[in-house]
Amino acid sequence: MYKVFIITVSDSSSEGTREDISGPAIREILSSYGNFSVSGATVLPDDRERLAREMTRLADEAGIDLILTTGGTGFSKRDVTPEATLDVVERRAPGIPEAMRKLSLDITPRAMLSRAEAGIRGDTLIVNLPGSPKAVREILDYIMSSVEHGLDILLGNDANCARK
16 A cells, blocks of 8 residues: 655645645545555645655655645746755656646647656655646546556565565
């Protein structure tokens, strides 16, 4: 069972002026995947340092296997989720956001504006998802099988791979 933590990145949701819809959508989608258990969720403002600290804590101290962020990946000056992610990861996993953008480009040309990142810190995979609940649903259904396989390899749970 992989432990997942969800971080919604939104100034307005963190201030309580807008309901977080994407975080609960992620939780709902993951409930249909038997090998993933949501250990917790939080809503943080668009603050690069604070977001980086939380991702570091979750990876280094809380033993989270998969951190899914939602929001903060666009062109707004306050959108800093990709930068915070790159501050934290030790190895990038560019194929994940490339696949997400490819899927989304088949739906809307605005997908090219996504700056989402993904990478590995220690034994934790971090993936930036868009802030739209509709896009979250489309993307998670598309990537979860590959994400699970990647975690199997990363954590040595794949019978066909050798643990370093």
